[in-house]
Structure formats: C-alpha cells, structure tokens
Amino acid sequence: MKNFTVTLIKSISGIRGTIGGRPGDGLTPLDAVKFASAYGMWIKSTTQNKALVLIGRDARMSGEMISSLVISTLNGLGIDVIDTGLSTTPTVEMAVVKHRADGGIILTASHNPKQWNALKLLNAKGEFISDAEGKAILDMADREAFTYAEVDALGKTKVVNTTLQEHIDAILKLPYVDCAAVKSANFKIVVDAINSSGAFAVPELLKAIGVSDIQIIHSEMHGNFAHNPEPLPEHLIDLSTAVINSKAHLGISIDPDVDRLAMVCEDGSMFGEEYTLVAVADAVLSYHKGGNSVSNLSSTRALRDITEALGGNYTAAAVGEVNVVTAMKNTSARIGGEGNGGVILPELHYGRDALVGIAIYLSHLAKKNCTASALRQSYPNYVISKNKIELTPAINVDEVLTKVKLLYPNQPVNTLDGLKIEFGNEWVHLRKSNTEPIIRIYAESKSEEMANQLANRIIGDIKVAAGIL
8 A cells, every 4th residue: 555645724815635544634524524614604794694515526536525524514504405416617607607506615636646636615706715705714614613503404415417518518518619610620539538537528519519439548537547637748647648649639638627628639649738728729710800818927928929810918817717807807818827728718718628628629620620730830840948956945036036037137027926028939937836935937938848948947046146156
C-alpha cells in the first residue's frame, strides 16, 4: 500500500484534502461535516425560504462517502437537497440555476490524484463563491457556529437524473454548434475518460452532436485513475497511441470533473491544452466577426493575437477562475478561460466547461474541413516553459520581484498577479507561492529553446536580486 502525505487545504472557494488521517490534518468525515455545516449556515442566511442546495460528484473512490456525509449534514440543518449523483462540474453549475437552487456543492478534487477530494462551493448563480463569502464560511467553520434543525424541520433529499441532458440540450441550441456539419464529417473519436464522469458525459454529448464512431479508454468509473488525471502531454500516452492505432480523427482528454479539455491530433501529436481555448475562441469570435476575450496572465499570447486580428480587445486576468470570470463580466467578453484547457462561454454559463468546448471545437473542425494538426498549425505558434525557483524562508519574495521589475524599466509590465514582463511577442510571468518561498516562472516564446532561454535569463535575474549569486 502507498503512503500519502495527509493534507487539508482550506480556501475561499472550498475545502480540499487527502482522505484519511486525523481531523484537521486530512479530509476526514468530521472535516466534511464541519465545512458542509458552515456552508449550509451561510446558504440559510441568503434566503428567507427553506433553502435548497444541489449536489453532484465525480467518480472518485471517496465520492459516495463524502457525498452521503454532506447531504446528511445539509438535511440536518433543515436544507433540502437535490442529489444529481455522478455528474460534471459544469453540469452542476448549470443545474443550480435551472433548478432554482440557493447554491451547490461539487464533490471533486478536479485534476488531483485519487487520494484527494474536495467540496467546491457555488452560489445561487452556479458560480464559485466570492472572496468575502468564502471568508465568512471559513470563519463560521472555525467558530463552529452551527445550529441544526429540530426533527420536524429536517431537510429532504430528492434524486434528479436529468441534469446532463439539460446541459447537452442547452449546448445544442448554441449558434456555434453545427450538428449537421459534425455528422457529415463522420469523425472517429477516441476519449480518455480517466475512470470518472467523462465516461458517460462525453459520449452522450458526442452522440448528440452527430458523432457515432466513439472509442472510450479508461472507461470504468471507479476513480482508481489509470494515470495522473491532469490532462498534460506526459499523461496522454495511452490516448495518443489509441488515436494512431485506431486511425481516429481526434483524441479527447478531460479531467475527472470534466471542466478541462485537451486534444490529441490525428497523428498522435498534442493539439496543446493552451490551444483548446484558442480554437474555441476562433470559432466564437469569427461567428460574431469580433468581440472581446479574457484569459489569465499565464496563458498563451495566441488568444490575444486572434482576438485582435478579429477587431476585439483582449484582457489578461489574475490566475484563478473567479478572477477570469470577473474580468469577463467587466469587459463583456464573448469568450474566456484559462490555458489549462478551460473554456468559459458566458452565454451558456460562467464556468469552465469541457462539454461545450468539445461541441464548438468539433463544429469548427468540421467546417474547416481539415485535420486537427492542420488546424493547430493555422494558429500563431508559441511555446510556454514552466519553471520554479525555491528561495530560503529569510528572503522577501516581494522585494525580489520588485528588484527584477526595476531591471526592465522600458518593458511593458503587469503587476496584477505577481510580475509579468513583455518582450515583444515574448513574455515571462513570475508568481510567488502563498505557502512557501517559491517563485514560479512561466516564459513564452516562438520555440521551446527560446522560451527556455528567456526563463533561464529571468532565473538568473532572480538569483541576483535575491543575493544568491
């Protein structure tokens, strides 16, 4: 048996941790009850009626246990629950609004390994709760400020199995989804379902938009993930091999809760998760003959290039889905997301959604009448180098970033989230860790070699600024 480090992380967006250990150290049953209680108390404070919360989960090994604890706790507070069972993060987000719930909880640790699980907290709009709301819930949890219902006022639970179909129906109504074009293209698709909810959600979506030749790998929904569940190139070897061996047009990879999307081209090469959003944005903005877009500061410049080429404005947001959504609302963006394969289409909902990403991407590919690799080559080519440098605890990271900034007085800089410095079409983004003396360095250029050179140059600057050279 493997021994895992026991970890519990409390944040404004929810609670995330490894299963097991002592209360307060890992995500134990007591911790699940405590934070579900705090969230439930907050939900009750937002409505004058009997509160209603919608729950869904991915297929993690701990999912049923955590779900039963959370649902029973909410019922114990006098809150009614809609239990959607196995679901996806975007499906739950949309269902909160569709079923007029006061909030929602998604039980998933997203791309984290199997020993992790989390309570991701939503408001009545089906969006992640705000910073202030998150702090209020954490405060209630710390104070254990809970009052449970008496026996006659306990909440009830209702099981609903229609939410995925409701999600798909909404996608089919979008003007960017062309089922006839997809059906005519006669696509053969391989899906890496990573032993979770994508095993049923993605095939249902594909069938609905006109794909009939579908091969699923890692389709058993037991949560004992066949490989690291983050959809990165080094984890998609099985998918790449299956695409080549089956002579498929495309490979689709999602994470366990189906909010991130990465593609493998017909030749087994990576389309690149950074370019998922680029391709979908191309389809959406081309349809409207322009429009604004948003991604975070660590995402590829290619989105900015295609947005500006179509006459729109691009905005960079701080890293984090909540920050991207806020920037999208402020700029009336038609499309946005993150370079990790997260697509956010506001006319559907303000959340990352792999299912809508798949539908728009395949419609776009069908209309282009080209291979996935040719579509990828049609976009500006950039490569991101990701590095980090660990400093001693005595070093003030903020001072180091300020000193690095002063080294480049003539370059455009952005200090919204760490330090981003632009060098023409190249850029470097430095972000400090909130928990340890680490600076993460993201550098983008036209080639891997040039990106690495830029990253190494900035790492040298950091060392000089920190006095460790």
